[in-house]
Amino acid sequence: MYLLEVKNVKKVYTTRMGGNTVQALSNVSFSVEKGEMLAIMGESGSGKTTLLNILASLDKPTGGDVLLNGKSILSISEKEISAFRRDNLGFVFQDFNLLDTFSIQDNIFLPLVLAGKTYDQMNQRLNPIAKRLQITDILSKYPYEISGGQKQRTAVARALITQPQLILADEPTGSLDSRSSDELLKLFTEINQDGQTILMVTHSVKAASHAKRVLFIKDGEVYHQIYKGNATNEQMYQKIADTLTLIATGGVRDA
Amino acid sequence: MRKFFYVKLAVNNIKKNSQAYIPYILTCIGTIIMFYNMCFLATAEGLGVVSDHGSLRFVMVLGAIVIGIFSVIFLFYTNSFLIKKRKKEFGLFNILGMEKKHIARIMLWETVIVTMVSLVTGIFGGILLSKLMILLLFKIIAIDVPFGFEVPREAVLITVALFAGIFILNLIYNRLSVRLSKPIELLKGSNVGEKEPKTKVLQTIIGLLCLGAGYYIALTTESPLEALTLFFVAVVLVMIGTYSLFTAGSVALLKILRKNKRYYYKPKNFISVSSMIYRMKQNATGLANICILSTAVIIMLSSTVSLYIGMEDVLRTRYPRNIIVSSVSVTEEKVEQFDKYINDTTDSMGIEQIDVMNYRSLTLMASQTQNTFKISTDASGISGSTLLFFISVDDYNRLSNTNYTLEEDEALLYEFRAIVPGDVLDFNGLELRIKKRIPSFDLDGYMSAMLVNSCYVVVKDIPTISTIQKALEQEKQMQQLLSYFYGFDVQEDRDVQMSLTTQLRSNLNKEELQCSVDGMEISRASFYSLYGGLFYLGIFLGLLFIMATVLIIYYKQIAEGYDDKERFEIMQKVGMSRDEVKKSIKNQVIKVFFLPLVTAVIHIAFAFKVITKLLTVLNLTNVPLFAVCTLATILVFAAFYTLVYSLTAKVYYRIVS
Ligand SMILES: Nc1ncnc2c1ncn2[C@@H]1O[C@H](COP(=O)(O)OP(=O)(O)OP(=O)(O)O)[C@@H](O)[C@H]1O
Ligand SMILES: [Mg+2]
Numbered sequence: 001m002y003l004l005e006v007k008n009v010k011k012v013y014t015t016r017m018g019g020n021t022v023q024a025l026s027n028v029s030f031s032v033e034k035g036e037m038l039a040i041m042g043e044s045g046s047g048k049t050t051l052l053n054i055l056a057s058l059d060k061p062t063g064g065d066v067l068l069n070g071k072s073i074l075s076i077s078e079k080e081i082s083a084f085r086r087d088n089l090g091f092v093f094q095d096f097n098l099l100d101t102f103s104i105q106d107n108i109f110l111p112l113v114l115a116g117k118t119y120d121q122m123n124q125r126l127n128p129i130a131k132r133l134q135i136t137d138i139l140s141k142y143p144y145e146i147s148g149g150q151k152q153r154t155a156v157a158r159a160l161i162t163q164p165q166l167i168l169a170d171e172p173t174g175s176l177d178s179r180s181s182d183e184l185l186k187l188f189t190e191i192n193q194d195g196q197t198i199l200m201v202t203h204s205v206k207a208a209s210h211a212k213r214v215l216f217i218k219d220g221e222v223y224h225q226i227y228k229g230n231a232t233n234e235q236m237y238q239k240i241a242d243t244l245t246l247i248a249t250g251g252v253r254d255a
Numbered sequence: 256m257r258k259f260f261y262v263k264l265a266v267n268n269i270k271k272n273s274q275a276y277i278p279y280i281l282t283c284i285g286t287i288i289m290f291y292n293m294c295f296l297a298t299a300e301g302l303g304v305v306s307d308h309g310s311l312r313f314v315m316v317l318g319a320i321v322i323g324i325f326s327v328i329f330l331f332y333t334n335s336f337l338i339k340k341r342k343k344e345f346g347l348f349n350i351l352g353m354e355k356k357h358i359a360r361i362m363l364w365e366t367v368i369v370t371m372v373s374l375v376t377g378i379f380g381g382i383l384l385s386k387l388m389i390l391l392l393f394k395i396i397a398i399d400v401p402f403g404f405e406v407p408r409e410a411v412l413i414t415v416a417l418f419a420g421i422f423i424l425n426l427i428y429n430r431l432s433v434r435l436s437k438p439i440e441l442l443k444g445s446n447v448g449e450k451e452p453k454t455k456v457l458q459t460i461i462g463l464l465c466l467g468a469g470y471y472i473a474l475t476t477e478s479p480l481e482a483l484t485l486f487f488v489a490v491v492l493v494m495i496g497t498y499s500l501f502t503a504g505s506v507a508l509l510k511i512l513r514k515n516k517r518y519y520y521k522p523k524n525f526i527s528v529s530s531m532i533y534r535m536k537q538n539a540t541g542l543a544n545i546c547i548l549s550t551a552v553i554i555m556l557s558s559t560v561s562l563y564i565g566m567e568d569v570l571r572t573r574y575p576r577n578i579i580v581s582s583v584s585v586t587e588e589k590v591e592q593f594d595k596y597i598n599d600t601t602d603s604m605g606i607e608q609i610d611v612m613n614y615r616s617l618t619l620m621a622s623q624t625q626n627t628f629k630i631s632t633d634a635s636g637i638s639g640s641t642l643l644f645f646i647s648v649d650d651y652n653r654l655s656n657t658n659y660t661l662e663e664d665e666a667l668l669y670e671f672r673a674i675v676p677g678d679v680l681d682f683n684g685l686e687l688r689i690k691k692r693i694p695s696f697d698l699d700g701y702m703s704a705m706l707v708n709s710c711y712v713v714v715k716d717i718p719t720i721s722t723i724q725k726a727l728e729q730e731k732q733m734q735q736l737l738s739y740f741y742g743f744d745v746q747e748d749r750d751v752q753m754s755l756t757t758q759l760r761s762n763l764n765k766e767e768l769q770c771s772v773d774g775m776e777i778s779r780a781s782f783y784s785l786y787g788g789l790f791y792l793g794i795f796l797g798l799l800f801i802m803a804t805v806l807i808i809y810y811k812q813i814a815e816g817y818d819d820k821e822r823f824e825i826m827q828k829v830g831m832s833r834d835e836v837k838k839s840i841k842n843q844v845i846k847v848f849f850l851p852l853v854t855a856v857i858h859i860a861f862a863f864k865v866i867t868k869l870l871t872v873l874n875l876t877n878v879p880l881f882a883v884c885t886l887a888t889i890l891v892f893a894a895f896y897t898l899v900y901s902l903t904a905k906v907y908y909r910i911v912s
Contacts, residue, residue: 056828058827058828078832079832081832082827082830082831082832082835083830085830086829086830091828091829093828097824097825097828097829098825099529099822099825099826100533101529101530101532101533101822102529106525106529109520109525110525110826110829111829111830113520113521113522113525114522114525114829114830114831115830116522117520118520119516119517119520122520142451158829
């Protein structure tokens with residue numbers, strides 16, 4: 001069984017003034033196995049964020065279905081959805097989304113506190129994660145006091161601490177310099193090797209080259225996909241770059 | 256061409272920031288209208304028809320000064336809020352290649368536009384409203400309204416000068432604050448304040464001490480005379496206390512809560528405690544301002560309203576009878592003359608005297624140690640001395656329908672705040688046995704009794720009083736004679752009472768009898784103009800302060816809204832439901848906005864007693880009336896506050912969602 005199945009998902013935005021509609025996703029289907037690291041690429045405006053928001057149950061599709069462990073997430077009631085999100089999904093976003101009113105430690109604790117865990121339980125989970133992400137020293141600091149890379153690692157820690165089934169990342173390297181990006185991608189690869197399933201949306205060929213599989217979205221559909229197989233990061237990089245050129249010129253279509 | 260470019264840009268900026276600018280301009284207009292009207296009343300010729308227009312004008316001048324000072328502080332504060340919000344915009348201009356010189360020019364034009372709009376509308380509105388204001392004032396002080404419409408030049412000039420000054424001051428401040436900041440700071444603008452606030456232990460302790468001391472003074476001050484001076488000390492202490500506790504105390508308290516891990520890491524407390532720390536940091540001063548303004552509004556309205564409503568009481572306290580003739584240092588023969596001429600006058604006018612109250616008495620200021628009284632050689636300390644009031648037992652029996660009999664060495668004693676231990680009164684060696692302590696004493700002397708410690712002593716007869724006086728005033732040459740009080744009620748109407756008063760005055764003066772003749776009706780007019788003037792001022796300032804409160808609340812809501820928008824989104828992503836987030840935020844916002852009101856009510860509860868003392872100085876002794884007025888004012892104010900809150904909360908929710 002797949003961990004995540006996306007079946008014929010459609011999304012049509014209707015602008016507030018009525019009238020205009022935007023077809024962000026026309027027909028998207030794919031599936032993710034447990035332990036996979038999947039990257040989704042596509043031009044700006046191709047509907048990547050829209051897709052991710054639907055997977056995150058932050059938004060509802062106009063048509064189609066999304067299954068997590070064989071269970072449709074669309075059938076979950078409004079009341080249970082936030083608990084569901086908290087227990088099963090972890091998020092890492094481009095702009096970190098840390099709360100400036102909390103210390104780094106409290107930012108990481110936030111989902112666990114909401115889940116009603118005690119301080120000791122939370123602390124037990126935090127220690128190994130913090131050590132691994134090298135943020136032990138900054139736990140008592142505040143978001144405005146740390147660097148972008150540190151912020152992103154904090155966000156990763158917050159995503160990991162709930163031990164989610166799936167980590168969703170939207171442009172996780174988008175606000176980072178190249179060194180911080182490299183560190184983050186290395187980290188993603190490592191936690192993926194430990195068995196964590198990761199799905200990330202990215203513009204960056206470099207980021208995508210760390211993934212085991214890359215999906216390309218165009219005109220609201222999955223247009224093409226490539227597998228890493230045994231290729232190195234560099235080889236994968238070249239493959240992705242080539243594919244992007246082809247897509248841009250209207251070439252390949254074998255998804 | 257270029258010049259128009261800046262004007263256009265300035266107009267656009269104001270339009271773009273209309274959410275913040277419109278309330279600001281409206282407030283400017285409002286304050287200008289109010290200030291102009293106070294100046295108008297202080298200078299208007301039309302006020303001349305009021306018999307006692309001197310004191311009325313004085314009240315209005317006072318009002319104008321208060322409003323003037325308030326306007327400067329308040330508009331400056333509002334402006335600084337605006338400019339803080341707009342720093343980002345200026346930063347962007349700066350980075351897009353506009354020099355600070357040009358930004359300054361845009362600011363100049365913005366100021367010119369705001370000034371023109373506010374001053375023209377304000378003064379125009381003020382002039383239109385002034386007729387209404389004078390009508391209202393005359394209605395309150397119960398005087399027929401004169402015809403005519405006037406625009407005193409001084410009033411207009413003073414208003415223009417003051418507000419032009421304020422706007423220039425604001426412009427200078429804005430220019431400096433942009434010039435002194437780096438572009439990067441400008442860009443961050445309102446976000447620079449995101450550091451976690453420090454715990455200020457010292458300030459918290461100072462705040463607690465000040466507040467405690469202020470409350471203590473308010474609760475323990477007994478004599479109205481002390482209240483008069485100590486009240487202001489208490490007000491200052493409570494203000495310092497309020498500011499420090501709102502700014503430092505609240506953060507300290509929240510941080511203590513945060514240290515308690517069992518409490519803090521609960522879903523409900525986790526978010527509210529940490530957000531409140533920031534909210535308090537950003538809003539503490541504003542909230543303290545709201546708290547103090549609210550306290551001032553409520554106290555001012557409740558006391559002026561009760562003074563106005565209780566005016567009849569006050570008149571009765573001040574004038575125990577409709578017509579009062581009183582004279583100091585009168586000989587026995589003169590007393591008979593007084594009686595004769597007063598009776599002659601009323602007889603000739605065919606008026607019947609009702610409830611006549613006449614007696615002779617002696618009032619002396621003495622210094623008291625235990626039960627011994629001596630004439631104070633230094634007149635400095637009123638607080639350490641006691642007022643002695645002597646009356647003969649015959650007069651006393653007649654006035655209070657009793658029949659005590661006293662020997663020469665016996666006395667009846669009524670202590671008003673003074674305490675005489677033992678059962679002997681010692682007047683500089685002359686001893687009198689206290690035969691009885693009487694529980695109440697309702698004669699004249701009321702006024703002074705309110706202010707100082709007093710002893711009312713009833714003795715056998717007038718010669719005894721003289722003996723005591725001699726004992727007390729040994730070395731003094733000129734001995735003061737007893738005074739004489741003659742008062743009576745009449746049933747005739749107002750006009751007759753007034754002519755009787757004037758008639759008595761001229762008749763008694765003709766006979767060279769030194770005395771003062773007071774009629775309640777004659778005084779009523781001047782009482783009305785003074786207390787009515789205060790009442791009017793109370794309402795007026797009340798409105799002004801309420802307007803200020805509204806504006807501060809409004810700006811706070813906008814600022815909060817923009818800050819919360821982002822948090823609101825993040826929390827949903829991390830696994831809070833929309834409803835939970837909304838509930839939590841609503842909870843915090845309500846806490847923040849109702850904190851000042853609750854604190855204000857607590858302040859008033861503590862201040863209640865000392866204010867009743869102050870009101871006795873103004874002759875208002877009706878405590879229940881004041882209590883009712885205070886309660887009513889609090890309720891009305893709270894209702895109004897809630898209304899303003901819920902209206903502005905709409906703006907807030909529109910911003911966050
Ligand atoms: N709330 C919305 N209402 C209406 N249209 C929207 C909304 N959100 C997105 N769109 C439209 O849907 C399309 C897809 O947007 P989306 O944000 O998913 O693109 P994206 O692939 O994430 O782009 P980018 O790489 O620039 O982030 C765009 O045409 C966008 O204008
Ligand atoms: Mg996107």
